[in-house]
Amino acid sequence: MNTSRITRALVASAAAACLVGAVAACQDSSSDSSSTTAKTGGGGEIPKGLKTVSMPKQLGNPYEELEHSGVTEAMEELGGTNRVVGPTDAGASSQVPLINSVTQQKPDAFIIAGNDPNAVAPALKAMAKAGVKVVAMDSDVAPDARTVFINQANTQGVGEDQIKLVCELVPKCTGEIAILSATANAPNQNAWIKVMKEVLKQDAYKGLKLVKVAYGDDDDQKSFQEMQGLVKAYPNLKGVIAPTTVGISAGARYLSTSPFKGKIVMTGLGTPNQMRKFVKDGTVTAFQLWNPKDVGYLAGFAAANLVAGNITGKEGETFEAGKLGERTIGKDGEILLGPLQRFDKANIDDFDF
Ligand code: RAM
Numbered sequence: 001m002n003t004s005r006i007t008r009a010l011v012a013s014a015a016a017a018c019l020v021g022a023v024a025a026c027q028d029s030s031s032d033s034s035s036t037t038a039k040t041g042g043g044g045e046i047p048k049g050l051k052t053v054s055m056p057k058q059l060g061n062p063y064e065e066l067e068h069s070g071v072t073e074a075m076e077e078l079g080g081t082n083r084v085v086g087p088t089d090a091g092a093s094s095q096v097p098l099i100n101s102v103t104q105q106k107p108d109a110f111i112i113a114g115n116d117p118n119a120v121a122p123a124l125k126a127m128a129k130a131g132v133k134v135v136a137m138d139s140d141v142a143p144d145a146r147t148v149f150i151n152q153a154n155t156q157g158v159g160e161d162q163i164k165l166v167c168e169l170v171p172k173c174t175g176e177i178a179i180l181s182a183t184a185n186a187p188n189q190n191a192w193i194k195v196m197k198e199v200l201k202q203d204a205y206k207g208l209k210l211v212k213v214a215y216g217d218d219d220d221q222k223s224f225q226e227m228q229g230l231v232k233a234y235p236n237l238k239g240v241i242a243p244t245t246v247g248i249s250a251g252a253r254y255l256s257t258s259p260f261k262g263k264i265v266m267t268g269l270g271t272p273n274q275m276r277k278f279v280k281d282g283t284v285t286a287f288q289l290w291n292p293k294d295v296g297y298l299a300g301f302a303a304a305n306l307v308a309g310n311i312t313g314k315e316g317e318t319f320e321a322g323k324l325g326e327r328t329i330g331k332d333g334e335i336l337l338g339p340l341q342r343f344d345k346a347n348i349d350d351f352d353f
Contacts, residue, residue: 046304050080053102054111054296057090057139057186057218063245063271063292064113066353067138070293071111074300077322080108082300090218092116092185099123102132109133109303111296114141116185121145133306137299138292139188147306147313148333150299152290153340158243159195161288161340162268166239167205169265169285174207175238178230180251180268182218182244192243211237216247223250231260242268248287252278272343272351279348286344293353295337298324302335 054071056064068084075082085102087094095115100123102110110132114120117140124145128134137150167173179196181189193213200210211234216223223246231237231254242248248270255261261283270287278284301321302311311317313333321327327335343351 044308044310046078046308046310048079050075050078050109050304050307051107052080052082052109052111052300052303053105053107054082054084054299055095055098055102055113056084056086057113057115057182058094059084059086059088061218061246062274064138066271067113067292067296068111070296070298071300071303072296073293074297074304074322078300078304080304082111083107087115090115090183090186092119092183095120096123099127103127103130106130107132108307109135111135111137111299111303112141112146113138114187115139115183117142117187119185133303135299135303135306137295139186140191141187143332146333148302148311148329148335150295150302150337151334152292152295152337154336155191156195157339158192158269160199162192162241162243163196163199163205163208165267165286165288165342166241166265167208169267170208170239172207173205176209176211176234176236177239177241178211178234178237179213180223180227180230180240180242180244180247181213181215182247184215186218186244189243196241208239216242216244216250218244218246220246220250223247224254227251227254231255231258231264237264239265239267242266242270244268245270245274245289248284249274249278252283256281256283270343271353272348273353275343276348279343279345286342288340288342290337290340291353294324297322298327298335298337302327 052075054068056068072082085098092115121142124134134146135148136146140149214226214230216226240251242251248268252266255266266284267287269289298321305311305319311319315329315331317329318326329335
């Protein structure tokens with residue numbers, strides 16, 4: 001772990017602490033209710049001046065940066081502010097000390113993409129006890145450690161769509177395939193992989209054989225090496241699914257200068273900007289994703305509505321999510337963004353993220 005960058009993240013968040021802390025202190029001690037009643041009123045109005053902190057799996061991942069910029073956009077639209085604080089690696093417990101430090105700052109709400117469902121749970125529960133609304137997005141944490149979870153796409157749908165796509169791309173939908181994932185603990189990737197394994201049992205996919213799940217830890221270099229390792233270890237490999245933007249771009253970069261370019265299918269979840277050159281040079285035919293910024297935007301509106309008391313996280317509750325319209329809370333506090341988008345040569349230039 002790069003401690004100096006972690007320190008920098010901590011210092012940055014500590015700098016925010018006075019601002020956020022001052023507002024929180026104001027709310028706690030103020031006898032003038034005008035600035036505070038709306039925060040618990042539940043009357044539909046979102047109070048101005050909300051402070052949120054959002055935490056990506058790790059800093060420096062363009063996907064995560066975009067996603068968290070969506071939280072910031074939502075908060076600004078609502079007259080509040082968001083601050084992004086995160087670790088430099090996606091390790092299971094790298095977020096814990098940062099979560100503890102945010103708790104000290106007492107923002108109104110906290111939004112997290114979890115690196116591990118359970119490692120972060122005690123720290124998140126302590127934060128909620130301190131009065132901060134906790135929202136998970138992108139990569140869920142233990143359900144009792146957050147109020148709602150913004151799911152970018154239905155878990156079953158992501159698993160199914162990824163297998164459907166690899167089947168379409170691998171000639172005759174037959175041969176060995178592998179998965180190049182993020183970290184071994186990643187809640188979102190693990191949920192999708194579980195679905196993929198189930199879907200592969202269906203008759204339609206009986207020609208495909210999953211030979212290995214490799215982990216690139218959402219680290220570009222490690223993912224590149226794992227891709228190289230897969231190709232060497234499985235000479236008959238026909239396709240690789242990387243359900244991570246870091247994995248698919250590193251995997252495609254490896255293939256693009258290897259003799260396997262155009263011979264091994266590389267697909268998965270990627271951002272159009274990271275994948276454009278590999279689609280244009282023929283390394284990648286098609287991949288999928290949702291709009292990451294909208295994941296954060298929806299999380300920002302959910303957080304603000306929780307603080308306002310408009311929702312509590314119960315199934316069936318609804319709220320207005322700005323440009324995304326009305327949203328309904330589903331089972332286990334899940335709020336769904338929408339279906340996957342497919343990207344290929346025909347449409348990749350229509351997207352800029
Ligand atoms: C990576 C992260 C993120 C995931 C995307 C698809 O950027 O692992 O959590 O949702 O890929």
